[in-house]
Amino acid sequence: MTPIHEPLSEEAAARLVHVAALTKSAVVIRGGGTRSLHATPEGTDVLSARGLNGIVAYNPAEMTMTARAGTPLETVEAALAEKRQMLAFEPNDLRAALGTSGIPTIGGVFATNASGPRRFVAGAARDSLLGVRFVNGRGEVVKAGGRVMKNVTGLDLAKLLAGSHGSLALLTEVTFRLLPVPETAATIVVSNLNDAEAAAAMATAMSMSVEVSGAAHLPESVRGRFVGGALPDGAATVLRLEGLAASVAVRAEKLGAAMARFGAVSQIEAETTRRLWREIRDAAPYADGTPRPLWRVSVAPIAGQQLVAALRLETGVDAFYDWQGGLVWLRMESDPEAALLRRYIKAVGGGHTTLLRARPEVLAATETVQPQSDAVAALSARVKASFDPNALFVSRMVG
């Protein structure tokens, strides 16, 4: 059994890391443990943030919240819902897709930069993160950023911590900005477009003054697995609108009219819209209880379908698109085909991919993230060393 340390305070966490630094013992930082299937390496302790629990400050009028890193995401979201506020970036819940259990934490959300459909217009988790407190690899408690919306005082370390997957430091507290929950939402569905047509339709939608807040394409192979099969037959290209009811109605009409030249247009009301985008966010079609390889690929929006089209000629893949095509959820039939995938990502202009799921032995043997250029890798290594000079914090999720 891997020893798990669950400090109950920031000071205790700092002491633990301090001791680890003295003994040069590696640790794996973990929040809810719901976002990664990687096994903890032999001889490594787990340092869990779960004991650092609780909302520290919530100022609805200022639209900011400060919470300890181990606070369950659902606690945060429940508190926000009471004041009709939300996290702009729609953090996803990967438990069903990965088959993990546990409770997602707010620290884990930021440490993995977990961002959902609204990310391509409203920014990622990193864009909402205003300030952090963390324990670095020297066992020091450091704060960076603050609690105000605009802050350029010193280096933006919060950005570095966001998405660092526990490779730099243990987040102990996060302060983030919030948005009001839109009064209502609706989804325009354009049916029966192939992937290339969908890319064109989504680009057109994004060029319009209608503030689309979600643009996804669900090919026929996955369409039936959303909202209990309630979407119209054929591939569904879905465009979300949010805001004041009167405004959404006007924009829906305008958008629907423009989309009619691409295909049959229908509209989904608020309740189903919320469910649909939650399922897109969580890659619901691939919550299939299998260990078939699941990749999350980020490329330029119009390159998404080019990538999939190229892959289809060589291997069995199933895919659907979010972020106007710039996020591809890709399920391979059998092998992860990492080399093939990377070659084609390069061919369509570059991007990034993460292998989220595969059989344990495959996962252990595959490089799960995109390799970087030598210069960037060397620089990243120096940056890591500036937080964690003894390389205590082990993570396989960053390059």
Added chain:
Amino acid sequence: MQTNFTAEQLADPHVATSEKILRKCVHCGFCTATCPTYVTLGNELDSPRGRIYLIKDMLENGRPADAEVVTHIDRCLSCLACTTTCPSGVDYMHLIDHARMHIEETYRRPFWNRLTRNVLAAVLPYPGRFRLALKAAALGRPFAGLLKRFKPLEPFGAMLDLAPRRLPKPSDSAKPGTHPAAGPRRGRVAILSGCAQPVLKPEINAATIRLLTRLGVEVVAPEGEVCCGSLVHHMGREAQALEAARRNVDVWLDEIERGGLDAIIITASGCGTTIKDYGFMLRLDLAYAGKAARVSALAKDVTEYLATLDLPQQEARGLTVAYHSACSMQHGQKITLAPKTLLKKAGFVVRDPAEGHLCCGSAGTYNILQPEISGKLKARKVKNIEATKPDLIATGNIGCITQIATGTQIPILHTVELLDWAYGGTKPAVLS
């Protein structure tokens, strides 16, 4: 901005004025963005802020001008885009004028540069000499390429390029005399005959006189008037410029005594900017300060005056005009809407080319003295104008007309020529 002048330095009224101007600059850098030379060269030394700093440093240290400072001051077009942009109200025009005087007083230019400038100052302001020079240019044109190969002689090559191939006949409009109003008289104005313009495009003033008299305005071309002095003023030759200014002030004041003047009409906005500045230029001359201020107050661009006459809306003519606002018009005199409103009323479709704030590179003698930068600006201007797909181009300054005409096939006219045509005059020759 902080300044460092001694009380002794400030006793010089020119320095005192410049100090006040410098104090207003907050060094925000907005001016760099709309400066044609900065946009072209990408060096802050060739921007208003850079030049202000160079001038400040030179004046504070009471230093004679040197080659570096002169290079960057010379590159300034005096387009005054910076003064339109400047939120702090820095009077860059009078600062750079002072710097040019200082250069003229304290710096000995290299031989060829001196020669070029002497030739320009001795020829351009005098229509007779200018006409002769242009005739000679026709003979010299084959040597333009040769001249341009030797850097110090490049300006002469540029002159030959700019000289028109055919010279119009001298027009009666340039001769002194009174042109009575047709019908009841509603006003009386003097018209500036000018120096280079009557030689290059006499039809501009002819059209102005026709239009104004038809509209009931008596137009006088007074005897004894000389070049407005703008040309030598921008070379820093202040004594020569002030002499011209005094002479014209006398001429116009005589005319006021004789029959009264509602305005002094100027059809070249470059001249207009200078004449409107006579009051400032002669402020230290006790005998002339008041008179010059009176003249400056009467000086009006022809479109500025026409805008007060409330011309009727004419039928659409089916012609699209790209309106090029001369720098002296939009930045120097801040006349931006009147010419376009008049053209629209006259029945033309008016287009504003992109980057309208940027100079065409003409700028007085700039296209001769700085042919390289001028050429780049001309190409950029022509590209922006042509992008509007116009049938013709209208502007209010002879310099721009000459400059732009050498870069495009689209006919370019003075605004007043189109207005004359639209309100009962003859169709401009280039359009027939």
Added chain:
Amino acid sequence: MDQIGFLEPRPAVLSRRREIVADLLDLLPEGCLVHQPRELVPFETDAFVSYRRLPLAVALPETTQQVAAVLKYCNRYGVPVVPRGAGTSLSGGAIPQEDAVVIGLSKMSRILEVDYANRTATVQAGVTNLNISDAVSADGYFYAPDPSSQLACTIGGNIGMNSGGAHCLKYGVTTNNLLGVKLVLVDGTIVDLGGKALDAGGLDLLGVVCGGEGQLGIVTEAIVRLIAKPEGARPVLFGFDNSEEAGACVTDIIGAGIIPVAIEFMDKPAIGICEAFAGAGYPMDVEALLIVEVEGSEAEMDAMLASIIEIAHRHGVKVVKESQSATEAALIWKGRKSAFGATGRIADYICMDGTVPLGQLSHVLRGTAEIVAKYGLRVANVFHAGDGNMHPLILFNANDPEDAARAEAAGNDILKLCVDAGGCLTGEHGVGIEKRDLMRHQYTDIDLAQQMAVRAAFDPQWLLNPSKVFPLEGRPAA
């Protein structure tokens, strides 16, 4: 009062001045190196004119390769480098030092690619902020961050300072609109960070380079996000009898879940200054003015405005004035965006940039007035109220050294007040030289040590913009 110090020039560099200039002349094309002493003077400061230092030389490269060549050279010989965009920094970010080579990006001012399908523009670092929006405006797009100096400031400088602007309330600041950069590291290595794909993987180096104040490398190209222009936009003026009601109104608008595109605040002195320049029709008989801009369809703007007007009435709003035309709207913004420069008409000024939590606006406004009064100075307030980013302009006479010292001291007190109210020293202008020695008021030694360690990971010898951001004492040995 003590002047803010710069690092002592390195004698080994100063003594090699002539060779360095000769070598740089070899590395750069003709006309791309400024080195004559007289020509260096205009580069001695930026828009923070209180401090000035002559550089050793100014390189104006035309390509990324030339930037790399100069950096490689300077790194090899231990020559400090100060990057410069348009030199519009209000915190002295581009002020050089005697032993430094300035690398100016002003000749690299081309828009390289506009990609509407992916909604990106790829530009050289010397392109001005406004040039980007101008280039795509006819096609219905814009680049969102809009610092007041957007006419002149460069995208490279915006990245260096993570610049904000009035419309950031809705669209975020530079870091939220930046997808990638081409960065030249201090040793001359050229790297690409980010790109058109949203997730780059690995550590978010782009996130720390943005706002790195030129200490982490020199950005030569950027990929920025374009946004489709809204259907319509309408700035509305709200005049109040006192600043505190105006401040409280802002807090209530945001608290009600309404996020306009911009909420700008001006007090009476600022209104007078801006009106004198722009003639925008600001009401002159009020003590405080809010410019609230809403956007979207007519229906949407009407609905949002109705709620805002209702809130404003609860705070005793005296004047509500909607812009009636595009020209009028443009004038309203022209006046606001020229506020700092226009202040030059009446006095010298230094501009503060502290940000405070919204609930503290009124408290800090009051405190600012008290501090300035204590020093016997005047203040004009004009700022981005919606995100609590305050810009008190402290007015003084630069030709009076005592007055200047008082202004600086008042500024320091105001910034400390902002930090003590839960805010920060700078919201969008950057630390630069101006706020460097106040950093310890906001951060502990450990906090700063961590930031400096990251800085050193990029620039081990501390050659890039070395006198800025971090207090000179307590730096790690280079």
